[in-house]
Amino acid sequence: MVPWALIRLKKLSSTLLSFILLLPYLAAQQTPRAQIESLIRSNQLDAAEQQLFSQLQAHPSDGWALDLLGTVRLKQKRTSEATALFHRAHSLNTNDSNALRGLAESAAASETFDDAIAWYTKLLELNPTDLASRKQLALLQEKAGRYADSVATIQKIPVASRSADLLPTLASDYLNVHQEQKLAPLVQQVVKLGPANSNVMLDFVAVLVRNGYIQDSEKILQIARPSKPTAKYLHTLARVREAQDNLPEASKLFQQALQLDPKSFDLLFDGARFSGQHNRWDEAVGYLQKCDEVNPDRPEVLLKLTLAYLKTRRREKAVSVARRLASVSPNDPNAQYILAFALVENELWETAEPMARKAVEQNPKDANSQLLMGIIHLNKGELDAARVSFDETLRLDPNLLDAHYYSALVSDRKGDVDAARTELDALVVKNPDHANAQAELGVLRLRAGDAQGARAALEAAVRLQPEASQTHYQLGLVYARLGLQDESKAQMAEFQKLREAEDNLRKREAGVKVP
Structure with missing residues (x-):
């Protein structure tokens, strides 16, 4: 009889021999993959x-x-x-x-x-034990605004395995689900982080600044200050100074940060936000153009660049960028709306109409889409259709000031001047900084023989929107009516200057050389 031990040994030897024979095949399967991964x-x-x-x-x-x-x-x-x-x-x-x-x-x-x-x-x-993926899930949930889900995901990561870069995410989560009392322990953890985690500290400060915790931001920045300031540090400090209303210092810090990292998308994009919020629209255009060079065809950049071009009255360029936005995001109703809006601003009513109508069909409860459709009807002379659109806009959003302005224009064009003036009077009481309403109210008052009332409204409109050439013209007429000839001549000269600048801008956009 053959001993069992010998039988087991033969079986083991047979298995080992089979494995050895398979090694070249296994190596052939593994080697290409390992090489490519390397x-x-x-x-x-x-x-x-x-x-x-x-x-x-x-x-x-x-x-x-x-x-x-x-x-x-x-x-x-x-x-x-x-x-x-x-x-x-x-x-x-x-x-x-x-x-x-x-x-x-x-x-x-x-x-x-x-x-x-x-x-x-x-x-x-x-x-379920893939902690790296769980961490990425938490970060994405916070970005998507699913703050409670993000907290729940982080809580499934053992405390000892939580990396420091989760602290800013957790802070954002807690603040957005109104659990502010949980912020203080996180601040203490961040304060104790060493220089190796300076980027985490700066990200944490960014969360605090967005939510108005400026004192804690200052404390952390003092600890995080590097011996040689980095672009990210200067950018974060600029946000703090902006929150403290120290705008000159904030602007200076933005510029210093850009000198260190001139191709930082985040820095350029935030610079555009800063400039736009403080009505420096030409500067915002420059930042957004650089954003588009660094990272082309980002929808959020194309959207803001379209609006910035409109703010600086470069309407043809606005349409061009809006077309790119619609091409990049063909299924985004907002992209189609922005293109229609840019076309309306460029007075291309017929081209804009199908897009605006589609926006209304896709979202009939969106007041802005209804407003845009009404503006198109108004400029095509379709006053009854415009009235329906503006009435629907105001039903959806009674506080949409532009809807009241355009509603007054419809009343004026239909001959109901008293209704138009009443609506504009109420609008400028509610918002005296509505430049178009002040300008239109000035024109109506002038037509009614109220020269002093027209003067007050048009002077307010010029102060609010000095680049609007037609308002200077109307104010010149008012000054002439009041016998203020020098003031009238000054306004007419400004009108001519602005009209010439507008004409030259249109020529340049059309590729015509202007001296």
Whole structure:
């Protein structure tokens, strides 16, 4: 009889021999993947891509190769291609964690946060101990405004495993769900962080500034101050100074930060916000143009650049950028609305009308869309249709001041001057800084023979909107009526100067050289 020990030994030897015989095959399977992963880690993307093409040509359904090629595409910022590759890998194996992670990262890169959240959720269902993915999920939930969900996700990460960069996210979450009492312990944790976590401290300060905690911001900034100020430190300090209404210092700090990092998208974009909020629209245009150069076709940049061009009366450029926005975001009703708005500002009523009508059909309860449709009707002379649109606008939002202004214009054009003047009087009482209302009220008062009342309204309009040429013309007429000839001549000269500037701007936009 053969001893059992000898039988076991023979079985073990047979298994070992089989494993040894399989080693070359296993090595052949693992080596290409390991090599390609190494190339990707060292950022040799072209070489990795070539090897992956060869691999997929021979084995089109290799999930790992599809995942790695998707990773290459993500690093190349070819997000749509990356998404398609990860979808293909996921369709071959719905439990492919790399494909799920890739889909989540692709969605996050495209800022489609809801999709990214859904993919990370599926990944965590597959692997609940994946703390890195849980952290990314929490960060995305905060960005998407799901603050309570973000808190719940962070609480599922063991305290010992929570990285310091979760503190700003948690602070934002607590403040947005009105749990302010939980902020103080987080501030204490941040204060104790060392120099290695200065970026976390600055991110935390940014959250505090947005929510009005300026004293705590100052305390943390004093601790986080580097020996040699960085662009991020100066930018954060600028936000604090802005919150303290020290605008000259804030502006100076913005400029210093840009000198250190002139291609920082976040810094340029925030600079545009700062300039726009303080009516420095030419400066805002410059910042937004640089944003578009650094990171082209970002919808939020194109939206703000369109509005900034309109503010600076570069209407043709506004239309051009709005068309780009509509092309980049074809399914976004807001993009279509902005394009229609830019066309209206450019007096292209017929072109704007289908887009405005579509905006109303898509969201009939949106007061701004109804308002835009009414403006188009008004400028096409369709007064009854305009009245219906403006009445609906005011039903949806009685506090929309522009709707009252345009409603008064309809009344005036239909011959009901008293109704128009009554509505404008009420509007400027409610908001004396509505330049268009003051200008129109001045014209109506002048027509009614109330020269002094017209003077008060038109002087207010010129102060609020000095670039409006027609208002200077009307004020010149009022001064002439009152016998103030010198003042009248000054206003007419300003009118001519502004009209000439407007004409030259239109010529330049059309490519005509202007001396």
